Amino acid sequence: MTPAERCILAIGALAWAIASTLLVALAAEIPLNERKSGYEFMGPETRAMQDDDSANPGSLWVFDGEASWKRKVGTANKSCADCHAGESMKGVAARYPAFNAARGRPVNLDQQINICRTERQQATPLPLEGKELLALSSYVGRQSRGMPIAVTIDERTRPFLEAGRATFYRRQGQLNFACAQCHDDNWKEKLAGAPITQAHPTGYPLYRLEWQNVGSLQRRLRNCISGMRVDNYPLGAPELVDLELFLMWRARSMPLETPAVRP
Amino acid sequence: MARTLINVPPKAKKGEVIAIKTLISHEMETGYRHDNVGKAIPRDIISLFVCTYNGLEVFRAELFPAIAANPFISFYTVATASGTFEFKWTGDNGFSATESVNITVE
Amino acid sequence: MMTDDDMMTDDEATRRQFMIGAASLAGGLVTVLPVTEARATPETMQAAIKKVVGSAPLRKGKVALHLPPLVENGNSVSMDIAVESPMTADNYVRAIHVFNEKNPQSNVISIRLGPPAGQAKVATRMRLADSQRIMAIAEMNDGSFWSDEVDVIVTIAACLEDPV
Numbered sequence: 241m242t243p244a245e246r247c248i249l250a251i252g253a254l255a256w257a258i259a260s261t262l263l264v265a266l267a268a269e270i271p272l273n274e275r276k277s278g279y280e281f282m283g284p285e286t287r288a289m290q291d292d293d294s295a296n297p298g299s300l301w302v303f304d305g306e307a308s309w310k311r312k313v314g315t316a317n318k319s320c321a322d323c324h325a326g327e328s329m330k331g332v333a334a335r336y337p338a339f340n341a342a343r344g345r346p347v348n349l350d351q352q353i354n355i356c357r358t359e360r361q362q363a364t365p366l367p368l369e370g371k372e373l374l375a376l377s378s379y380v381g382r383q384s385r386g387m388p389i390a391v392t393i394d395e396r397t398r399p400f401l402e403a404g405r406a407t408f409y410r411r412q413g414q415l416n417f418a419c420a421q422c423h424d425d426n427w428k429e430k431l432a433g434a435p436i437t438q439a440h441p442t443g444y445p446l447y448r449l450e451w452q453n454v455g456s457l458q459r460r461l462r463n464c465i466s467g468m469r470v471d472n473y474p475l476g477a478p479e480l481v482d483l484e485l486f487l488m489w490r491a492r493s494m495p496l497e498t499p500a501v502r503p
Numbered sequence: 504m505a506r507t508l509i510n511v512p513p514k515a516k517k518g519e520v521i522a523i524k525t526l527i528s529h530e531m532e533t534g535y536r537h538d539n540v541g542k543a544i545p546r547d548i549i550s551l552f553v554c555t556y557n558g559l560e561v562f563r564a565e566l567f568p569a570i571a572a573n574p575f576i577s578f579y580t581v582a583t584a585s586g587t588f589e590f591k592w593t594g595d596n597g598f599s600a601t602e603s604v605n606i607t608v609e
Numbered sequence: 610m611m612t613d614d615d616m617m618t619d620d621e622a623t624r625r626q627f628m629i630g631a632a633s634l635a636g637g638l639v640t641v642l643p644v645t646e647a648r649a650t651p652e653t654m655q656a657a658i659k660k661v662v663g664s665a666p667l668r669k670g671k672v673a674l675h676l677p678p679l680v681e682n683g684n685s686v687s688m689d690i691a692v693e694s695p696m697t698a699d700n701y702v703r704a705i706h707v708f709n710e711k712n713p714q715s716n717v718i719s720i721r722l723g724p725p726a727g728q729a730k731v732a733t734r735m736r737l738a739d740s741q742r743i744m745a746i747a748e749m750n751d752g753s754f755w756s757d758e759v760d761v762i763v764t765i766a767a768c769l770e771d772p773v
């Protein structure tokens with residue numbers, strides 16, 4: 241082969257490598273109009289459980305949250321209702337995680353509730369994944385039911401979105417798996433008899449039949465991450481919040497179903 | 504007291520058959536599970552649910568560990584007169600919860 | 610040093626080795642198998658049914674039991690039972706009993722009704738530990754028993770999975 245021929249061959253090979261990578265990257269993301277909530281992967285009985293407020297176990301947490309909302313706590317002796325008097329929380333849950341200027345990074349709804357507790361109510365923060373915090377986020381989340389998920393992506397939140405995206409697409413752990421391999425590429429398939437969903441966080445906090453309890457998105461992410469045999473992140477870790485931000489952005493404009501029911 | 508959620512139509516016509524839905528928060532620990540060191544977790548369930556309507560018992564259910572956590576029970580009753588529905592759940596470890604809901608029957 | 614093994618004939622040695630092997634195999638099995646817990650079986654289910662029905666005939670019909678054929682999670686499975694009955698003072702459903710085949714225990718729920726119900730229709734959510742048959746039995750005021758049964762497939766079991 242002459243140097244010229246070798247050069248052409250090399251350029252051709254490089255062009256092919258770039259094209260196929262691009263094609264793979266483009267093919268991976270689910271087109272916006274093909275996105276489906278986990279609701280659509282459930283049977284009619286489980287959907288009925290979610291749709292009927294009188295039958296949805298998450299309703300128990302919503303009502304507990306309503307009671308907590310009105311309860312005066314802390315040395316400031318204030319309830320959530322005192323500051324947010326007459327103000328509905330409609331739309332709030334749909335835009336979290338949101339940027340927190342004091343912390344220079346996004347925080348999720350649970351973290352925001354604790355920020356309010358410590359800074360405004362002068363009370364101790366509620367334990368993450370504890371019953372009261374889940375009740376409050378269920379109560380706040382319920383008020384955004386039906387509203388489109390709408391997290392803000394701007395120059396402040398973009399770096400964290402990209403960090404979350406990188407986690408979603410990165411092969412990691414003992415199985416060298418990326419979240420995207422199941423949830424972008426194989427969501428039409430089944431894993432151990434159960435449908436693989438597209439992993440849109442459309443209903444958190446939600447009542448999971450597996451847990452027989454209400455749990456947060458972080459609890460679910462930790463379950464998945466340990467299932468992938470990846471070193472897990474503790475509850476509240478910034479890596480998990482970044483991933484939450486990415487997942488909520490990926491689910492943008494899909495309606496919120498909180499409190500959802502999932503198998 | 505455990506959180507309960509009752510759905511009874513606030514109004515009904517005399518003779519109308521109405522649906523009543525009840526939900527109560529309770530773990531319904533079966534007694535068949537073990538903790539992370541292998542110790543059996545003792546049974547802790549709601550074992551009885553009774554509904555009375557103006558003092559008359561209209562529904563009774565004996566529950567076993569096979570009933571799922573946060574028990575949901577829905578049933579029907581004939582609306583006879585305005586008054587009160589009383590719901591009572593009892594179970595292991597002296598568990599007891601009661602709730603009452605009024606109805607107007609015309 | 611001379612051992613017992615050295616004194617034995619080949620046949621005896623082989624048999625001794627077999628016995629030792631078998632004993633250690635048995636010993637191994639005893640330590641490896643988990644403690645078997647009480648579990649309902651089709652037989653215990655029949656016994657539990659007999660306690661309720663006695664020697665009366667159990668007829669199919671009048672009862673409609675609904676469970677999803679493929680269960681998403683055995684921890685909470687929606688169950689609907691409807692019994693055909695006018696629920697009048699002389700013709701009503703006195704009780705509804707539900708039994709299972711493979712949960713740790715045969716009973717699921719026992720319901721008492723009467724004419725005040727208007728309709729013999731109940732819904733609840735149950736746990737299922739394995740793919741199995743569920744049976745609902747209605748006891749009428751005239752002492753007759755009617756039943757329906759459903760086969761369900763369960764991939765994610767209840768009761769037998771310990772909490773993480």
